[in-house]
Amino acid sequence: MRLERAAWWSLLKTGVFTVVVPGTVALLIPRWLLGPAQSAPTPFPILREILGIFLIGIGTLLYLRCAWDFAVRGLGTPLPLDAPRRLVIQGLYRYVRNPMYLGVGSVILGEAVLYGSMRVGIYFAAAWIFWQLFVVFYEEPTLRRMFGEEYEDYRRRVPRWIPRLPS
Numbered sequence: 741m742r743l744e745r746a747a748w749w750s751l752l753k754t755g756v757f758t759v760v761v762p763g764t765v766a767l768l769i770p771r772w773l774l775g776p777a778q779s780a781p782t783p784f785p786i787l788r789e790i791l792g793i794f795l796i797g798i799g800t801l802l803y804l805r806c807a808w809d810f811a812v813r814g815l816g817t818p819l820p821l822d823a824p825r826r827l828v829i830q831g832l833y834r835y836v837r838n839p840m841y842l843g844v845g846s847v848i849l850g851e852a853v854l855y856g857s858m859r860v861g862i863y864f865a866a867a868w869i870f871w872q873l874f875v876v877f878y879e880e881p882t883l884r885r886m887f888g889e890e891y892e893d894y895r896r897r898v899p900r901w902i903p904r905l906p907s
Contacts, residue, residue, distance in 0.1 A: 743812060744815075746815045747811055747812045747815060750810070750811035750812070750814075750815050750816055750817060751808075751811040751812070753811075753817045753819075753822060754807045754808075754810060754811045754817045754818065757817050757818055757819050758803075758807055758818075761818070761819070762803060762844050762847075765844060765848070765867065766799075766844050766847040766848055766851075767847075769863065770848055770851045770852075770857075770860045770863065773857065773859045773860050773863055774851075774855055774857055774859070774860065788853055788854065788856060789854060791850075791853050791854075792850045792851065792852075792853035792854025792855070793850065793854060794850070795846045795847070795849050795850030795853060795854075796846070796847050796850035796851065796854065797850075798843075798846055798850075799842075799843045799844065799845065799846025799847035799848075799849075799850060800843065800847060801843070802832065802839050802840070802842055802843030802846065803840055803843030803844055803847070804843075805831060805832055805839075806818075806831070806832055806833070806839050806840040806843060807840070808831075809828050809830060809831045809832070809833065810824050810828055810840075813826060813828050813830055813831075814826045814827070814828040818840060820878070820879075820882070823882075823886070827883070827886075827887045827890055827891060827894065829894050829898070833898070834898065834906075835898065835903040835904050835905070835906065836898065836899060836900070836901065836902065836903040836904065837894070837895065837898050837899065837900050837901075838871070838875060838900060838901060839903075841871045841875070842901070842903075844867075845864065845867065845868060845871070848860065848863065848864045848867060849861075849864050852864055875900065880895070
């Protein structure tokens with residue numbers, strides 16, 4: 741697959757964005773919340789660790805796939821000020837409208853589980869509420885203005901948060 745010059749530039753900008761924003765939201769803030777080792781005791785620590793690592797891995801893959809699609813297909817970045825120029829409805833976006841948030845949320849939830857941290861769990865819930873409000877009051881109206889009926893059709897067919905399984 742040969743990428744156009746705009747896609748390479750978008751990939752570079754997306755990489756910088758990823759380090760700064762999701763890096764801060766999903767890595768630095770949870771690390772700060774964890775503080776010194778404070779893992780809660782659990783009866784089956786190996787199961788907690790497996791689930792936590794699984795959620796972090798799946799979340800990372802979700803985010804990276806979506807970031808790729810934003811850069812290569814949409815010729816933009818996840819940064820609202822440099823949003824994709826084309827509506828991205830391929831890849832994971834065929835099943836759910838916000839897979840990137842699901843990916844970052846999965847990483848944070850995985851950290852809460854892995855380290856048995858109630859503080860990181862509460863942070864996950866607060867982030868989820870923020871994302872819901874941001875999507876409803878900023879992203880969806882902006883996408884409606886940018887892409888019109890194409891976005892409205894997509895919005896009617898694809899759910900916001902709970903993936904629609906392929907038929």
